[in-house]
Amino acid sequence: MRLQSISENAIMMTLPYTPDLSPYLIAFKQHLDNRSFIFETVIGYCTITVYFDPLRVTHQEMIRIITAASEQIQANHLDSTLHHIPVCYDNAYGMDIEHVMKKRQLSLQKVIDLHTTPTYNVSFLGFSPGFPFLTGMDQELTTPRKDNPRLEIPKGSVGIAGGQTGIYPSTSPGGWQIIGRTPIHLLPLNDDGPTLFAPGDQIKFYPINKIEYEQLQKEERIKYGN
Template sequence: MTQYPRIIPANDSAVLIEFGNSIDYEINAKVYALQSAIESSDLAPTVIEFIPSYRSLLVEYDVTQHTLAELHDQINELANSVASEHVATVDTDGDIQQIPVAYGGEYGPDLETVADHAGLSTDEVIAIHSGTDYHVFMLGFAPGFPYLGGMDERIACPRLATPRTLVPAGSVGIAESQTGVYPNPSPGGWQLIGGTPMKLFDAGADPPTAMLPGNKVNFVPIPHDEYETIAKSG
């Protein structure tokens, strides 16, 4: 059995710290806890950038200041301390980000496909999809693209056989037992069940994403005529 946490050199100026090898809330919480611990330690000045993921944290550092041999013990100590402590898996002090979604119709052309596959009505699919709080495991793939956890298996649905060449920004989709939102227009093979008028990625904003890694989000059904109103108000 692999022992965690595991400290692995990635390249000559980045190190990967793994807390496990699966998609798990507690493992993911430790990733963010380690990032915070390093940010508030005296390692912070040598860090160039963090990339948190489902189960590991990449720390890119300035190799002209320190080699991994010089940083290893301190990283190891922080990682072990995080691994052995109980880390809250719910951001108790953070609000749940509400994402308004117009389900079905032009915004969610595949809602009926998902409902048929699940043997449910479209209203039941909407109720199940919007009745859950989702955990933002990480952002990746594209600017602001969230990897969400927590979708009810009853509405799981295979990807489209042929991906769309263009999925509009804000589209909410399902692929197998995952749900997600496309922050920007892109090609994509997810079953689209709705659309959010909310701007999920804004390069001029700080932070640039509406959903934050490690936080919780919830989808709130809105009438289709509210979509344009919200979209215009920015």
């Protein structure tokens, strides 16, 4: 474990990455979040950053609290939500699926089967609001990011970058290999929270065709007004 002060009110803890590290970090976050002098805790793949009130607790006191917690926390079973997410893998939505097929020497059906078989874990929400970084992808699909990122990736695009997969919640630039698209709205901004997913949740993809995609997209637009 390594602790690093990154500002006057933030300390980052870094741990060696293992596939089962995410539940530990989530349990660690839950343990610290109930303390009134902590503003926020932010999870990464192998880090957790603690933002605290420096007027109420010093850096050294915060380091002692984090160190003590790291020795107490156990990665308990998480009561996570399982989301079933439809994806259309048609070329119209999977801009890079043929590239992945050629790169990995796989048929279209094999790519779909490999991508929809696992149950993925939401390790954390990343570079844009609500973007889930998902672990658990079959390594037969491992494909490097694009050499030249696109300036615009459509909302709902499902991509691969290295050994991970994820979903673009909104239209944005990006360099992931896009293999499909979901019509599901990932930023509901409702009473349950601003994002559909949370760290610790699980995701299961299932394939749909273009007609099913368009119908679900209409339903989502009626539901959310966009």
